[in-house]
Amino acid sequence: MEYSVKSGTPEKQRSGCLVVGVYAGRRLSSAAQQIDEVTGGAVGQVLRRGDHQGKAGQTLLLHHLPNLPSERVLLVGCGKDKEFNEARFRESVAAAIGALKDTGATEATSYLTELEVKGRDVFWKIRHTVEATEASLYRFDQLKSKKNDANNRRNLKRMVLAVSKRSDLQSGETAIRQGLAIAGGVKLARDLGNLPGNICTPTYLAEQAVALGNQNGVKVTVLEESDMRELGMGALLSVARGSRQPPKLIVLEYRGGAEGEAPVALVGKGLTFDAGGISIKPAANMDEMKYDMCGAASVLGAVKAAAEIRLPINVVGVIPSSENLPDGNANKPGDIVTSMSGQTIEVLNTDAEGRLILCDALTYVGRYNPAVVVDIATLTGACVIALGNHASGLLANSDALARELLNAGKYTYDRAWQLPLWDEYQKQLDSNFADMANIGGREAGAIIGGSFLARYTRDYKWAHLDIAGTAWKTGKEKGATGRPVPLLTQFLINRAAKEGVAAE
Template structure:
């Protein structure tokens, strides 16, 4: 789907469909122009309450054929109720809901191209720049455009929507809106990359597949280089914790390193580290059968890292970012780790494996130690790490843990700004004693209480040399039920942080 920005008039721009809006049951300016030409048809829709005064409510407007008319069809969408403090403003949440609804209606129709007339949309909870308006629009357009079909012989995406024109009402806004559109498209493409990787089955999206995707991305930009470490190289580095997980599978584990150099040569990079367990059976500590298919999503941390790097490449961003993906399968076999085994991490610290299903922290701890060589400005790891985080926060907020409050504050602010929220959890010393072991420097689990906290405490023992944050996305990386699939979170949060760090 092509996205462009234009300044135009609703009665002059040739398009198959004009998408116009109403706020608080009042037609916006472009809708008023069309209403005048249509002899009050849109006003009648509002008067008859065929369009609800709720963000996202929409109605197709049926007009008599007229070859002289600039548009063939009209879609009227409600922006909902205005904010009480300002009768011309709405929340960005309502704006996004309205855009999503309108685009879904277009996608389900026979429309090939449409013009969206946003007029003067005023957002009450963020800046009102044309750039922000266009960025939110483009991100949702790309998000709505995605449909998983890779492993389907039938039911391919039947959408005919090929072109969307975002229309602004002032020529001075065009350049600013174009910048926002570019950012929004890149973010949307990064989110969809993450969703696609997460949705792929484990027999396709293996550690080798992730490595090949990273190599492929590097061919599209001179600013990006990718290298992939094999298990033999990982062993030489002393990554005993990583290998304790990978060795149980016939699929070789991979440490994937992507270096994006778009900023000053002397500038320290920000590092993002993704958990890439491409399928998690639990190992010898086998998971129960029901819903085990969803453990293909256990690599969504790695997928989000790939999504962020995809967006950075598309933007040709002026930043330095290193991405590290710890990719492996966690399988039961004669070679798999057993409860009670003791392994030595790259840091030299020993770990008693009390539960082989607490494998994410084992691959991550060695990747976090590896990150030290970059003398990073910050390190953020992203992982579907604990079911305990889902119990604590549900599916709305990503769990955030950090050893540096300034870093935590920046990530939280990016989450609020990008509607990809996180919630800070405690990382207190009092929890560390739950990881005590009689036979090693630490155990890999801390008992039934505060499971997400003790998992973060475990990782914190490998992050003493830099500002670090951990994002537990176990509750936000995918949805269950009839709409089962990867969400693409927290790509938006991460991209905003990295572009502004």
């Protein structure tokens, strides 16, 4: 999709379709009012007949209105104007794209970007329009032998986004570039997440990282099993023992900041399939365990977005990747393994494996002397029970870092919610036979997962994002969401801006 920004009133635009908002109670937005006036009240007549009430998500396509050079007008319901917030704005954009896909229009001009969203400027509205549009157009049908042409109709090729002031044009272009970069990172994460485990193996994940590096000037290093053995990564390697697929430790280095500047480190869990090992999972919905590498996918997506925006910041991405399968050589409950840090772990449940591969990666990343470290993992089902699929769980040993991530989540509507990381929770990880156990009972499961990782992050500022509830959807809309790529990218954008340098 090609995007551009333009200043001008709707009645003068020659377009395949004008997109305007209508609030509940048939109240016209400013752009809809202007169209109504020039067409002799044609829009108002349609509303009075009851064909459109302005309900949120409701759409109505009008053709060849008098005195209007544009071929079509799409009315998009926005709900009550006082309740029109960030979520409703994105829903309105998605509804508009859904309707436009069913038309023959190749170009549309959207005036939804002029709607008032409390606390959000035109930059925010344009960037979110691009992101929401690309998300609405996303399809994953690479593995289908026959494409459904009706569902993949893509007449729409160009979207013009309206701004009320010419002074907003330059800012709008920057918002488009950022929106496309973030949407590209989200698409990469969704594509990787949606691939089945027989295709997206640790080796495949490493190959995609190398390809990303070649395209975006990112240095990529892939550590093999022998390298990990030399480093003493006993926790990570213990998880991989039950699989025929060799594990990989993937390291990406994006150097957009000053030489010697401490990097931001992103560490993503890359379990390309998790059957639970000897502590095997129930058969129902086990296919969704291909999504257990969505933390890794989000790191790749965020690094891709940062590189395309050309953020003036240094970023290191570390992805520990393996499978977790039952086998005669797999971890057994009661086994004790030694992590890279030298700490020993009693493996009471082999399905609590994400923290085992992450702890070695979190130790490894310390060699980069990072400014901060954020790990991203589909870590616990307990987080899904606590927060559902609306917010990612957040734990941190730095309140300032937690606030940065929370604020980035609010701005991108890719929200997180902070959980406590009190010392009292550490007692649940006590073991009679090792330095710690890898589980701590049913209580506070999401917090205990973070508490385990906290033992490996005492030397730097660290935050943990549990994305088990947000990384994918189940049911009819099953598929990867690409979250939290928007949150992570905005976090990096804010960090770069804090250094006093604006992104290109």
